[in-house]
Amino acid sequence: MSLPTFEDVLAASERIHPYVHRTPILTSSLLDSWLTPEEMEREGAGHRIFFKVECLQRTGAFKLRGATNVLAWLKENDRLPEHIVANSSGNHAQAIAYAASLFDIPATIFTTASVSRVKAAATEYYGAELALFDTRTQADDAVQEAAGQPGVLWIPPFNHSQIIAGQGTAALEALQDLKQVDGVFTPVGGGGLISGTLLASRELCPDAQVIGAEPLIANDAANSLRQGRIVRLDGSPQTLADGAATPAVGDLTFPFLQQLDGFYEVEEAQIAYWTQWLQHLLKIHVEPTSAMSMAAVVGWLQEQDSPSTTLVILSGGNIDQQRMQQIWAEDYLDQPPIL
Template sequence: MDFSDIKAAHTRIKPMIKRTPIVSSKRLNQWLSGNLAAGNQHEVFFKAECLQTTGAFKLRGASNFIAKLLESGENPRQFVANSSGNHAQAVAYAARKFGVPATIYAADTISPIKAAATQSYGAELKTFAKRTLADAAVAEASQADGVVWIPPFNHPDIIAGQGTAALEAIEELESVDAVFAPCGGGGLVSGSLVTTRALAPKAQVIGAEPLAANDAAESLRQGTIQYLTDTPKTLADGAATPSVGEHTFPFLQQLDGFYEVSEQQICYWTQWLHHLLKLHIEPTCCMTMSAVAQWLSNQTRPQRVLVILSGGNISSQSMQTIHATDYLAQPPSLIE
């Protein structure tokens, strides 16, 4: 998979997705520029995939997978997928657009709002006590004739679709010094890496994941794919995957940096991005701002930073947990 696949994916899925806006906050830029000489400022730009149809970037990968498959002349009778929520909604929505039934396999911990949306798009939802059981069930279901499994991240066509978000953003911004994205299974940050290397080769590409679900960081430290032994307890449910994949891991190994973020920092940045950007944004992508702040603290020249806001589907239970402590009394800075 290379940048030509991402360009082809972008052309293929244009009729099915929104070109989401880029937003920023002058106040946030001021607060995060405390390490620069007077008159200089960092600029942080946010690609608002929370405003994408189905509320997340995942529609890009699912749409590219299905559209490319049908272009090849295949005629599946059913799609199946395993997901903690956003991929589930994306597959349900895209499958309905193409007139193919879909069944989604998920852990019982799936966000209620994501489960309801998945079913509202017409997919059947089957839940299991653990994510590993859901993964095993979808693998078995995919063996039936005419059934096609759409993986959440571990496929070149999925990665290519996800890379179109960074493509749109970098083309619009024209120049960036760094691109940040959250990492669950690694599809988004992998696609962002390929796009950035092609369009802004001098820019760094950096990932972030919850410390409570740090299989990717452990994999990078060990040099081999590591697996979580149980369903992690993290507010960043979109990054609660048990492992990265054999297609995404080689891209993760090429990243310029990778950060593990505590649950407290996830809550902190979710509150502040909601307040500053006036957008409903998932904890999974809000956590990436912790990585941005840590990275900027080591920069002595003004930086143009792109952050992929991956989604905006949050349950009321998660919102209650996020706001159990008021973090808005402590404005963002480069000292955490």
């Protein structure tokens, strides 16, 4: 499969328009003030952070964009399958289940027994069947075997040109609204979101830097970039940012990762810290994977000498009780953000 282009992102935007929300953009003047150095404030200027809120998307995450785009694209080409299978830690599972229901196609999701209960329940509610395995590798092997059956189509979570194009529509919408930004930030799991974001950003805002963030304890993408080849994780990392715990990036997404302007590895305490603060400041439900990008924003802003405008793609907002307890095991709200 060839690498997608900006034209593919535009086509995806038209294709999925009837099925997805054009999500809002939020700001926090208090956060902007906290993250602006005093010398900038004295001159009447400051940093501005805009949040594209995909946690308010149908199914609660950006993943619906890619899943819907694939199926709508297949329908355009008279290639809809009899059955869909997918492997996912949660948000892609919900997206496939929901999108499959839109096109009246049965779906089976292969995942681990440790999948978020909230995400698992929603996946089943949308009509898909869950197949649970002990490890992500076992689930990945099983989905490939299932995909070999007649009439069955496997839709991967990120390594598909139409998935990447669909995910890029979030940044496309945001940049159409904002016109000009200096930096664009997304979390990185398999790389589908940031790959689509890079396509949209390079076309609509070519001077903006595009920057990724992933958990330090699940840093396969960072290791891949350092070594110049795709590197897989050993085992299943127990990171709060479960949406970024993929074993490896894809052969389609890796070339886009290599074009990024920056990449940050984020410690677990910082993931919990920013999840708490974004929920408090924006008054919305934010996944740890989404909030992780703020650690990269702060690191990047510390290197800027002039007022900068940043766009953060808040990728999702699906959190179960167990994860929420882990996030709030320590209260970070007595430590306001500073640059």
